[in-house]
Amino acid sequence: MSETLLTINNLHKTFGEKVVLDDISLEVHKGEVIVVIGPSGCGKSTFLRCINALEDIQGGEVLLDGEKVRKDAKNISQMRQRIGMVFQSYDLFPHKTVLQNITLAPIKVQKRDKKDAEKEALELLKKVGLEDRGNDYPRQLSGGQKQRVAIVRALCMHPEILLLDEITAALDPEMVREVLDVVLNLAKQGSTMLIVTHEMAFARAIADRVIFLENGVIVEESANPEEFFEKPETERAAKFLKTFEFERE
Amino acid sequence: MQSLGIDVLLKGTNMVRLLGGLWVAVRISLISVAISIVFGVVMGVIMASKNRVAEAICHVYLEIVRIMPQMVLLFIVYFGTTRVFGINISAELSAIIVFSFWGIAEMGDLVRGALQSVPVVQYESARALGMNDYVLYTQVILPQTIRRMIPLSINLITRMIKTTSLVMMIGIVEVLKVAQQIIEANRKTSPNAAFGVFLIVMLMYFIICFPISRLSMDLEKRWSQN
Numbered sequence: 001m002s003e004t005l006l007t008i009n010n011l012h013k014t015f016g017e018k019v020v021l022d023d024i025s026l027e028v029h030k031g032e033v034i035v036v037i038g039p040s041g042c043g044k045s046t047f048l049r050c051i052n053a054l055e056d057i058q059g060g061e062v063l064l065d066g067e068k069v070r071k072d073a074k075n076i077s078q079m080r081q082r083i084g085m086v087f088q089s090y091d092l093f094p095h096k097t098v099l100q101n102i103t104l105a106p107i108k109v110q111k112r113d114k115k116d117a118e119k120e121a122l123e124l125l126k127k128v129g130l131e132d133r134g135n136d137y138p139r140q141l142s143g144g145q146k147q148r149v150a151i152v153r154a155l156c157m158h159p160e161i162l163l164l165d166e167i168t169a170a171l172d173p174e175m176v177r178e179v180l181d182v183v184l185n186l187a188k189q190g191s192t193m194l195i196v197t198h199e200m201a202f203a204r205a206i207a208d209r210v211i212f213l214e215n216g217v218i219v220e221e222s223a224n225p226e227e228f229f230e231k232p233e234t235e236r237a238a239k240f241l242k243t244f245e246f247e248r249e
Numbered sequence: 250m251q252s253l254g255i256d257v258l259l260k261g262t263n264m265v266r267l268l269g270g271l272w273v274a275v276r277i278s279l280i281s282v283a284i285s286i287v288f289g290v291v292m293g294v295i296m297a298s299k300n301r302v303a304e305a306i307c308h309v310y311l312e313i314v315r316i317m318p319q320m321v322l323l324f325i326v327y328f329g330t331t332r333v334f335g336i337n338i339s340a341e342l343s344a345i346i347v348f349s350f351w352g353i354a355e356m357g358d359l360v361r362g363a364l365q366s367v368p369v370v371q372y373e374s375a376r377a378l379g380m381n382d383y384v385l386y387t388q389v390i391l392p393q394t395i396r397r398m399i400p401l402s403i404n405l406i407t408r409m410i411k412t413t414s415l416v417m418m419i420g421i422v423e424v425l426k427v428a429q430q431i432i433e434a435n436r437k438t439s440p441n442a443a444f445g446v447f448l449i450v451m452l453m454y455f456i457i458c459f460p461i462s463r464l465s466m467d468l469e470k471r472w473s474q475n
Binding site: 049052054077078080081083084085087088089090091092093094095104105108109110150153154157 | 368370371373374375376377378379380381384388389392393396472
């Protein structure tokens with residue numbers, strides 16, 4: 001097994017009285033793709049948001065390469081640059097062009113040269129088939145195109161790990177494919193990713209490891225996705241997977 | 250057709266006096282608008298924050314401003330304070346106080362609305378990209394907020410300019426009052442002056458307000474194309 005990139009130890013998260021994540025521990029290795037599935041409200045999105053400290057946590061720790069990720073820490077900006085994140089929707093800046101969206105953080109946060117950043121942005125756009133849309137505004141793009149741009153925007157910061165939070169959940173079905181293909185390509189190139197999704201076929205194809213989360217706890221974890229999706233060990237996972245199947249009696 | 254009576258303005262220093270009156274009105278609105286924008290932004294940020302007490306106070310304030318006619322406020326500040334508190338403030342200062350009191354409340358509400366209309370995920374995706382608060386606000390949040398605010402605040406500003414015509418009720422000689430004085434003084438020689446002079450006053454308000462609302466229209470158009 002390659003080296004550990006991200007370590008989560010006994011993560012505990014509550015909203016007021018409600019426990020959202022209860023004692024979650026996980027190790028993510030370099031180049032690994034982990035898919036987190038589970039019923040809505042199980043805490044999987046919150047889990048991702050805790051990793052780059054968009055949420056504060058009530059216990060445990062998140063370590064990236066041995067360095068703590070903490071919301072109120074001085075180096076939180078540096079840490080977040082190393083953790084890319086794509087959201088469900090509305091995350092592009094509507095008043096900026098596609099190119100400006102992608103290069104804003106590299107220029108303003110990483111202080112990179114504008115020309116360099118733009119050159120890289122265009123190369124990345126080309127990879128996702130949007131090289132001619134650089135000067136368009138987000139509202140001129142379809143939902144699938146927007147999400148591809150959002151992925152490129154995250155990639156342009158050269159993150160060590162990518163968090164994808166239900167990035168196709170707000171899309172029309174015919175646009176899901178184009179976005180997921182991009183993610184599949186990233187996986188082939190060895191990107192480290194933590195993915196929350198409801199697309200089970202996609203999860204099965206891309207995952208090195210599957211985590212089934214329910215009520216804030218990891219109910220089942222499997223390093224063999226094929227087996228997990230065919231024959232999960234726990235009854236709750238089986239019940240959950242069953243909801244995606246349709247049969248005519 | 251009878252004479253419109255505009256010729257009255259060519260007599261003596263009448264036109265200069267009228268322009269002087271216009272300047273008084275413009276001065277009052279400029280100062281009040283400037284104060285309203287600065288403190289309105291502060292109030293908007295407070296209202297958009299999650300502080301319940303501050304929010305409640307701002308709400309009461311806003312409702313008072315909305316319910317009270319500006320004229321009543323002018324009378325309270327100008328006549329009332331002198332009697333009750335024994336402080337003697339000039340009419341123009343009273344006018345500026347009332348107009349700012351009004352402007353800050355409405356501007357604050359506009360800023361609040363604009364701030365709250367920016368989706369939370371905009372803040373989050375900017376933070377996730379490693380932006381600090383300075384970059385987040387200057388590059389992402391404020392540009393979006395200002396775009397949403399410009400048309401509504403221009404509307405407020407022109408309303409404030411127009412409402413300065415009320416300040417003659419507390420003895421300020423602004424453009425409308427000067428116009429009245431000119432008409433009164435020339436009642437015998439040109440009885441039609443009321444029409445002509447007020448027509449010119451109307452044109453003056455138009456000349457002041459039109460470029461402002463034009464600017465708003467242009468900005469809206471330019472941004473909607475983007």
